Amino acid sequence: MEYLQTQGIRLPRLGLGTFRLQGDACRVAVEGALGLGYRHIDTAEMYGNEEAIGDAIAASGVAREDLHVTTKVWHENLAPDGIRHAFDASLKKLKLDHVDLYLVHWPSKRMNLPAMFETLAMLKQEGFTRAIGVANFNLALLKTVVEDIKAPIACNQVEYHVMLDQTPLRQYLAAKAIPLVAYCPLAQGRVASDPTLMAIGRKHGASAAQVALKWLLDQDGVAAIPKASRAESQQANLDAQNIGLDDEDMKAIAALPKDRRCVNPGFAPVWD
Template identity: 90%
Template sequence: MEPLQTQGISLPRLGLGTFRLQGDACRAAVESALGLGYRHIDTAEMYGNEEAIGAAIAASGLARGDLHVTTKVWHENLAPDAIRRAFDASLNKLGLDRVDLYLVHWPSRNMNLPAIFETLMKLKQEGRTRAIGVANFNLALLKTVVEEIGAPIACNQVEYHVMLDQTPLRRYLGARSIPLVAYCPLAQGRVASDETLMAIGRKHGASAAQVALKWLLDQDGVAAIPKASRSESKKANLDALHVGLDDEDIKAIAALPKDKRCVNPAFAPVWD
């Protein structure tokens, strides 16, 4: 599957999410992912696992240019000086001289968006991150960043799966060739027991989760970062790339309810 090209970087369509993976278990999960062929690793300051991921990357022996690494700044650290401190700490823990993508993890109520993006742009100009972007930005915030500030964002990372509609956001991003990176692409495991997805899976010799993942990856401009600690799950997610969904399958998936949001903390923006 061809990677997505965005703001001068090449973003593999399928990555490994690492939220809640910690310590040795995280290191082992990332090492096995890299061994299986994953080349896109997603982490964040808040996950507390950048050190373990850095150790896995170092142990892999992969050339730095062959690997895409995303990390994020937490919403409590969005003042310019705090962003720099958080970025330096992340880079240090990862043991890297640069990351490929640095994201604002969540918006905050009182953030100064122009100041945030001025700081992020400087980090990009210094070559310490190859690209910048956002996560969990709703349409109104996205429009401010793209249209008013003119920030060259490389993606918006949001919750997206067969049980949650993101059509307005996807249309806006698509019209501007900005990728949508889907986290929780398997709805925190809920897709596995969905009767419709299971039936489609039986037809193709695939699991319900593989069907749900391929549905996302078949969409223009969409990447997905399922979390998986077990090697079997990581391999199954890679194998989802070979599932071929037909028009009947797409129609059946379109008919599923699309109102299930799994991640909605108190500090989340008002969703569109």
């Protein structure tokens, strides 16, 4: 497993996304992934599965120092006391004494950025989270956080895949040595039936999804967190790391349309 170094933590470049995994199914999926070698688990208070993930971690036998756990605060809880309350609840459900990365899940029109990051910085200073960061921040918001507030963010987690261009955002993050963590890296399954990706996959004895995932992991400063509940899919995602895409493959992928956004709720910021 490759890692990205950011704000004092080692972030495994391939993690397990858990959105929409619930209850026993979530616990079994996470425990299985840890058994296969995953060491990066991504969750959020909004997912409603932190308790199941905590059970899986406790049962896995994986040493805490070998594990990276990310969770997130929902956009309705960004007042300082709201962050504190949400964080305490998340930590209790996860049955941990700290998380590795705590993210603002979505920006809010009502958020007070300085107060918000002061609270997050205190959680880090107190040792409850090893690093802080953001998710779903557009370029304008990101610049405010990095350049004006000077918050030590460890990543920006955003939707990113072969069907959605994130070049301006990715270039800015790279210039600041801040990783981009790609969620929906398989475009919610849409990559699996793409003829171009399928053809590239046949050439390498791989699936279209594996090709799409390797395309992300080949980019400097990018990590990916595909959701996978079945052991076969989890192993396939791990195996994607071994594919070698060539220049011809990269040109074919570059020619694909890049305007397919899968996640765009009404409270999302205006995308650049």
